[in-house]
Amino acid sequence: MSQNLTFTEKLKNFFISNAVPILFVVITLLAVPVSGFSANYLIQEMITRIGRNSFLVLALLLPILAGMGLNFGMVLGAMAGQIGLIFITDWAIVGIPGLVLAMLISTPISILLGILCGSVLNRAKGREMATSYILGFFINGIYQLVVLYFMGGIIPVKSPSLVLSRGYGIRNTVALDGVRQVFDNMIPLKIGEISIPLGTFLIIALLCLFIIWFRKTKLGQDMRAIAQDMKVAQSAGIPVDRTRIISIVISTVLAGYGQIIFLQNMGTLSTYNSHDQTGVFSIAAILIGGATVSKATIPNVFIGVILFHMMFVVSPMAGKNLIGQAMLGEYFRQFISYGIIAIALVLHAWRRQKDKEMERRSLRGVKAEKQPQAEK
Amino acid sequence: MKRTVFIFILIALLVLLGVWMFILGRQRTVVMRNESIDKQGITYEAVQVVGVSFDEAAETEITYDDAAIFYLVGSSHKLKLRVADEDGNTLRVVEKTIKLDLSKNISVDIPELLEKKEEEVKLTGKMW
Numbered sequence: 385m386s387q388n389l390t391f392t393e394k395l396k397n398f399f400i401s402n403a404v405p406i407l408f409v410v411i412t413l414l415a416v417p418v419s420g421f422s423a424n425y426l427i428q429e430m431i432t433r434i435g436r437n438s439f440l441v442l443a444l445l446l447p448i449l450a451g452m453g454l455n456f457g458m459v460l461g462a463m464a465g466q467i468g469l470i471f472i473t474d475w476a477i478v479g480i481p482g483l484v485l486a487m488l489i490s491t492p493i494s495i496l497l498g499i500l501c502g503s504v505l506n507r508a509k510g511r512e513m514a515t516s517y518i519l520g521f522f523i524n525g526i527y528q529l530v531v532l533y534f535m536g537g538i539i540p541v542k543s544p545s546l547v548l549s550r551g552y553g554i555r556n557t558v559a560l561d562g563v564r565q566v567f568d569n570m571i572p573l574k575i576g577e578i579s580i581p582l583g584t585f586l587i588i589a590l591l592c593l594f595i596i597w598f599r600k601t602k603l604g605q606d607m608r609a610i611a612q613d614m615k616v617a618q619s620a621g622i623p624v625d626r627t628r629i630i631s632i633v634i635s636t637v638l639a640g641y642g643q644i645i646f647l648q649n650m651g652t653l654s655t656y657n658s659h660d661q662t663g664v665f666s667i668a669a670i671l672i673g674g675a676t677v678s679k680a681t682i683p684n685v686f687i688g689v690i691l692f693h694m695m696f697v698v699s700p701m702a703g704k705n706l707i708g709q710a711m712l713g714e715y716f717r718q719f720i721s722y723g724i725i726a727i728a729l730v731l732h733a734w735r736r737q738k739d740k741e742m743e744r745r746s747l748r749g750v751k752a753e754k755q756p757q758a759e760k
Numbered sequence: 761m762k763r764t765v766f767i768f769i770l771i772a773l774l775v776l777l778g779v780w781m782f783i784l785g786r787q788r789t790v791v792m793r794n795e796s797i798d799k800q801g802i803t804y805e806a807v808q809v810v811g812v813s814f815d816e817a818a819e820t821e822i823t824y825d826d827a828a829i830f831y832l833v834g835s836s837h838k839l840k841l842r843v844a845d846e847d848g849n850t851l852r853v854v855e856k857t858i859k860l861d862l863s864k865n866i867s868v869d870i871p872e873l874l875e876k877k878e879e880e881v882k883l884t885g886k887m888w
Binding site: 489 | 777780781
């Protein structure tokens with residue numbers, strides 16, 4: 385069908401399919417010179433942020449593969465990761481063993497939360513994104529209850545640097561001194577003035593290989609079949625509900641690991657806020673990278689992380705230089721960041737509508753397509 | 761049945777890995793005190809200046825009636841104590857191998873440690 389399209393139509397399709405990344409490339413190209421940042425600084429920032437965020441964004445791929453859309457429920461995994469970090473900080477486990485232990489602690493919590501999330505989403509087929517978003521708020525309430533009231537009381541947490549002065553509840557900020565940038569500095573590498581977190585990159589590369597391998601497995605193929613048509617997949621004997629739950633469980637577990645990697649790079653855990661924006665920012669990044677609710681690839685992840693975080697870095701300074709006030713620069717950053725997420729989602733909806741229109745037109749056939757043009 | 765056994769073995773292995781990571785990564789807060797103390801009727805007098813270094817790391821000087829905190833990971837460490845006078849002249853150097861259990865907070869009285877004749881000293885403290 386696509387062979388019948390003219391060059392103009394192909395070009396139009398390309399712009400429609402890649403509207404979000406193109407828009408961001410244009411905004412970035414305009415904002416970078418205005419910001420006045422040096423190339424070295426921007427490269428260093430991008431390398432750091434790819435290491436910090438890519439794992440979290442990669443965690444979104446499997447639910448998309450299974451046709452469950454963008455998993456806003458990944459914040460559940462992020463909370464599990466944070467619980468792991470709170471425990472290792474209390475037990476004074478440092479270095480790589482500390483991070484591995486945090487991941488081990490987060491795994492069963494993530495699995496349980498993933499099963500819960502998957503089960504709820506199976507009852508809300510077709511409305512997965514909104515449901516998982518609201519589920520995130522619900523589990524956040526439970527997380528706050530556990531961390532603010534149970535920890536230090538029912539759950540033994542003894543470190544005075546962690547527990548609030550009243551004797552229970554975790555402090556607002558937890559310094560992760562023992563595990564700060566441990567993965568990043570695992571294999572030290574510096575090219576010129578730019579330091580590269582090779583250890584973290586290796587972990588991300590391993591996850592990419594896992595995803596590539598997983599897509600080829602029976603389970604991966606089942607997920608693709610479910611994404612194509614759930615009823616047909618069910619008729620073919622694929623356990624649809626179970627497979628969907630597995631995809632959410634894997635995504636939640638990976639989100640927990642991703643949050644641990646994110647926070648080891650930051651070096652500080654904001655107990656009650658760190659997980660808040662995890663889902664939204666990761667989803668915004670993958671959308672900016674050219675992914676859709678139904679299709680996402682590994683390159684989408686990296687393109688998205690680079691474009692989204694480039695905007696994050698340059699927009700405050702660009703705003704400051706344009707408006708002349710540092711305070712307004714920060715507002716500009718917020719405005720650009722959230723505005724961009726909104727644009728990405730609106731463009732995504734618009735693209736879906738265009739795709740549907742094109743599909744309808746292609747079904748009508750070439751003759752029918754030419755008819756309205758002749759009338760004009 | 762086979763699947764259940766596999767899951768149990770996997771869980772057991774993960775728990776063992778967790779325990780291993782706990783032992784491997786446990787950081788001990790060691791407080792080295794250079795204070796005069798009485799223990800079981802024996803008085804141990806603090807020294808004027810003592811230089812403390814673990815595992816060939818940079819030395820930290822602790823003056824009379826003072827203390828310093830060290831953070832150690834792992835159970836076995838080489839401890840070097842350099843006793844000096846007020847002018848900083850070295851009087852003697854004592855080297856010991858210290859073995860730490862999994863205690864989180866360990867307090868060490870340097871005057872008592874200096875009098876110990878054993879090459880290897882086991883130190884213990886509070887678990888949490």
